Amino acid sequence: MKHLSLLFISSVLCLLLTPEIMFAQSAGGAVRGIITTSDNKPASSITIQIEQLKRGAVSDNNGRYIINKLAPGHYVLKISSIGIAMQEKEIIVSTGETTEENFTINITSQQLQDVIVNTQQAKYHAGTSNDVAKMPLKNLENPQVYTTVTSALLKDQQIVTYSDALKNIPGVIMQLENNTAGGSVTSRGFPTQSFLRNGVVGIGGDGNIDVSNIESIEAIKGPSGALYGSSLISYGGLFNIVTKKPFDTFKGEAGYTWGGYGLSRFTVDVNTPLNADKTLLFRLNGAIHHEGSWQDAGFASYEFVAPSLTYKIDDKNTLELEGEYQNERANSFYRIFIDGSYKTGVRSPKDVNIDWHRRFIGNGLVLKPKQAKLFTTLTHQFSKQWVSRTNFTYLSSAESGGNAYMSVLAGNDSLIRNATYYDYYKKYTTDIQENINGDFHIGSLRNRTLIGAEVYSVTTKASYGSLAFDKLSLANPGVEYVKLSNTTLQNALLDVPFIQTGSILTNTYSAYVQNVLNVTDRLLAMASVRWDYYDYKGQKSVITEEATGGYHQNAFSPKFGLVYQIVKDKVSLFGNYMNGFTNVAPVQQPDGSTSVFKPQHANQWEGGVKADAFNGKLSGSISYYDIKVSNVVRSDAPDRPTYQVQNGTQYSKGLEAQVTANPFAGFNIIAGYAYNNSKYEKISTALDGFRPSSAGPKNLANAWLSYRVQTGTLQGLGLGFGGNYASENAVINDLDDYYVLPSFTTLNASLSYDKKKYNITCKVDNLTNKQYWVGWGTTIPQMPRRFSASFTVKF
Template sequence: MQKLSLTLLLLLSLTFNVFAQNSGIKGQILTSDGQPAEFVTVGIKELQLGTVTDSKGHFRLKKVPNGTHKLYVQLLGYGAIEKTIEVKGETTIPPISLNEDTQALQEVLVKGNINRFAQKESEHIARLPLKNIENPQVYNVVSKEIMQEQIVTDYKSAFKNIPGANAGVAHSSNGRYMNVTRGFNLGNAARNGLGTSSVSEIDPANLERIEAIKGPSGTLYGASLSTFGGLYNRVTKKPFETFGGNVSFTTGQWDLNRFTADINTPLNGDKTVLLRVNTALHGEKSFQDAGFSKTYLVAPSLLLKLSDKLTVLVDAELYGRKGTNIYGNTIASTRVTANSIDQLGIGYKQSFTNNSIIASTRTQNLYSQINYRINSAWTSQTNIGTSLVEFEFPALTLNTITDSTVTRNIWDQYTRQVATQIQQNFIGDFKIAGKRNRVVAGLDYSSMNFDFPNTRGALYDTVNFLNPGKRYAAISINDIKNKVAGVTVNSGSTGKYNYMGAYVSDVFNLAENLMVMLSLRVDRFDNRGSYNYNSNATTGVYKQTALSPKFGVVYQPIKDKVSLFANYMNGYQFIAPVNQPDATVSNFKPQFANQTEGGIKFDILENKINATISYYSINVINLVRTDMERDPVNGTRFQIQDGNQTSKGLDFELIMNPVNGLNILAGYAYNASKLEKANENVNGRRPTNSGAKNTANLWISYRATAGTFKGLGAGTGVNHSGEQFVINNTTREFTIPAYTVWDATVFYDQPKYRLGLKLDNIKNERYWNTSLQPQTPRRFSASITYKF
């Protein structure tokens, strides 16, 4: 580590003087149809200076001497535009329009002379106009380009490109999945920075990108969206000003058939009313002896440009799913002597279900965003979202009770959840005493209503998985309905809770290359309680308040190329009151996670090398644990709130475009989690379902950028996850073994069409998720896309 630090310091000292001047040119490049032009080369030839525009079309040339210069602007493969520019200090020029439209930008992507995987700028991460290299927080981005290259057909597969996020993926009964980051489970409830219902599956057809925001992010996102490990934010596709789009078909083993369409068009001649519709139809069978899913997605998006200052975006997602479901397998019995799932001997292709046991999910998401530019310094942004999810199912859970037998437990349930969020942001970008100041101040209201009006469960049977016999295949939907009909206890419930939050975040430039971030949020949680249909009683009514601060500092020894950063971040979870054995009620405080982190970010060689490396330490306080010293009442121990958990680790990401056409994405994550003050049987141990200590990901692709084979390319990558704990206490340990999965793809990408072939899990590796469900073995798939 010392050698690395000395090397970095030497590099900084040798290069600092080269970039020491203050004058420069800033501006924006637009296409002929008024869209931001990304990946356009801008430079001054006589000075041998050049750069590439970002996702908003912005560019900045630094260290340009005062005087008159000729600025050239060139879209790859097209003629250059030259402009005479007079530079006086830091000079901002009016927007420059290219002769080409957005179709020409697609040609740029095909030629491949860009770092296609390093598109990290975002309006959601900090809710401010803040570049990655200016942000003291660590985050990763999975763009639609890499998802297309890898022929991603499900949301889970995209997370292979996020360091540390592929360690623990668990499916639930409705098709949803979760991930583990920095030792904590993360849901997928954020959409364009706004909350959604978190209980439905997500189709990737409408995704522009996925943003993995690392660390406890309660200050901006609150406890309803962020966990102690961070959150995932999915960014959806938005309308643009020209007609265009694509249709695609993907097919593969196990009857994989997937159709998607992305159609965009202006609805009037002034291009002030824009419509984009994304849709998907998806069907596939399981590789196991039973199982299937069929889904659909319709996602329209309408953009209204009501004036130069006012725009309104309205979009929706209509999603449905039908298919078989299994919650997963639990190892609850001490009669199981195996220490790992691969030792247990359950057949990899045993589903324990059949195709008559069908669950269904319906999702309706509706959103609106209103942006109003108050003046040159301030913008008002109003976000409104509502989400309705219904799912009904007979579902199975498995419980392994010996080294040869499992019980099949059945559930009959209907669930309805409605989530609503209203968010108002005021975003400012102005100067104070000549220093840039960026600030967001906002209010957040969200509510969740849930209803489980009919929830009945029963033990169905016990199966010997080593010798299944006729009983294994005899299960059917009629048998389940008959079994559940005899259950009189309805364990269903209904309830509601509300959040109200206010926050402010300020980024102030103490100097051009030194900035600080100060943020604070206050949240009020109002749990109206849960009414139990069986007991006819309401419990869990409580209110709590939490303060969540955030602090960050960024120093750029080489402006816009190298930054040293540090942060203090906070997250929280509200805790329901606990009924103690002596009939008293303990009103506990919220749990808090406090993170300190430091690291370095690179964006050098004109965005050809983008890297982040950081070390973090998360300390969770106010955990509830069993008090072993206080005398129990009737054999039941008291619960106290003095528990503690730590999670420390390393995050690394490297995105490279060393030569034209070659793109590399690599990541590594190390995490050491420990319960430092907890129940005696787990104290000092790694928490279960906290992921693996070590995970790594790599994807390398190359496409020919010129000549006869222009557009022809190939990619390959590996994902590794270390061993994970499912049970970890003084009595026993049960693990998921480490695994390494290797994938590869070949493609032929042209402006009007794209052909792709993919081979997943080339080695046919056997591996499991944290629900002990076998994951997909080797599979071949192919796709064809027509662009217009």
């Protein structure tokens, strides 16, 4: 599978890029320039043509164009595109010289984006990112690999859950849902969660992440400690949610989605300027979501609202205010742990004597998460070369209620229901981040510089109780099935002491710098470093208010990268060295001594090739990475098994490939493949040489193809088809135990009709009704085939 996928993607890239390489060099004169919108932003997909020669080009995602190999002479340069006024300029071309000619079109960037989406031009392709490197960089300029899931892709696939959106990212698969906001996935062999929003911390607490306010999702691969520290990343990468922003015209839409298993979802998106000169802009996104379960119990219901306000104070200052609030009630936490020991003979879910349509937890057991968030950004333009962005974030989350997980016992005929009830769990997050970006020249060398500082603070406190509630027969759970509820659980815990944690406070103080140097117009060098001071204040006693267990650590995290564009602005070779780290608390040893450990570190080497050709109609990357984790704390077995030492290691190596393409008008493709080889070394006799149970499947693939009719009586009719593949996944894997989730392929299809004033979409998930499971030490059955339909009104 991996060899066929790699061969296919490599062949496509080579075949399509060959003309670009052959004709990269040109003779004669040239004309180039930048096309911008009326609000001074890059204008992509604009046609530029020299009438006399019938020669032309199309502006890229940065508004740039170039026409090479022109004979000397006087010409008329014309720009045109659907929805804009045509413009002409007279130019003079001379041998060996490049003429500069810029244009400004008569519409805003948002209006242009609407035109581009409506004409279906490379809509799965993403342009420059401001957040991935905390500075504006094109993908070809960035030595780090990342994947962008665009809003157009989310709409085409009728995405209603965040976990489904992540299925479009190569090498990513859901492991645990609803344990944290957005759940846990695996990336490059490591568990990874979603914490970032617009480049800063933005996800806190538990519950679902609603997709109604998402403009795009950026999956940044590899350990990214140099820019993002340790608290918000994993060694496999991180996810950044880019939210929808206000713009200067009135526009909106309202939609309703209905589907099987109780899916009912209403969404709204309204944007409007609030004053005549359009310096005060407002946008509101919201959703009311309810979803049942394909099992005999289970549900999730919530209300979500996200207002955002942009105030253009003057030419140099802009203030952005955003908020989010979500109120949820759910019985969606689901875990089944299986005894995979050799004694039972249970090796896969099909060996378990269980009806997977049963949930074993009724809807009377409900968890109630709530989240409130505030984000502010003040942007100040010192000059054309320097800009400051000051970010303040406050997150508040709270939850109460009950949840439970099940453990199948060794006899394979019964299970234990282990339940927890929270009187409260509260989390408060404050983040202040200052980023100063510069774009300047030292001599002839272009420098793009970032200078940043951050203060990140988290406070948590909780009160909860847990117990093994009861034992059920797998074959006949009977009346006991529905006896577990919030009320019965609270009653059962009356004689059980609750665990009450006083405030737990963590502060992290950080400073970081980064510079991207254009050594030549094709060779770029990146260097970054971050310093973190981690200050864990300890846990306060609920009686004395005194904190215990505090400690602090310092850590440095570097990043280096090189990019060489073998075909300028089309194909680049890249390599990077990246670092991530995790703070490690001191350990009290059995002899009473305290061992103070260093931070755990992960170091990655990666190299590959990126392409962005034919004006974004073909883009992709292929890369190989090698990650080594060091300073892992482990048991000092066999000599001193009760002592802890810090010399364990873990390795993760692999290959990733991704491609997005727009071969012809209306037809779009996104596809990816990932292979990962992870193993423990020097951890324990039982684990050394084995793949971690958290690493996920070795092979993952994803694809989605869509076509929308461009002209004629069927204009607006769209078809979509795609799916995901995962190889087998050993979720229990050591010397004594082995339990594997089988490989699977799931397929999805959609049919839609999109017009100026409305959209109708129908979709079938899991088209073949495949039975499959995901998990991390657990077995979590997934949804069978489901039909859903949506109707959206645009205004």
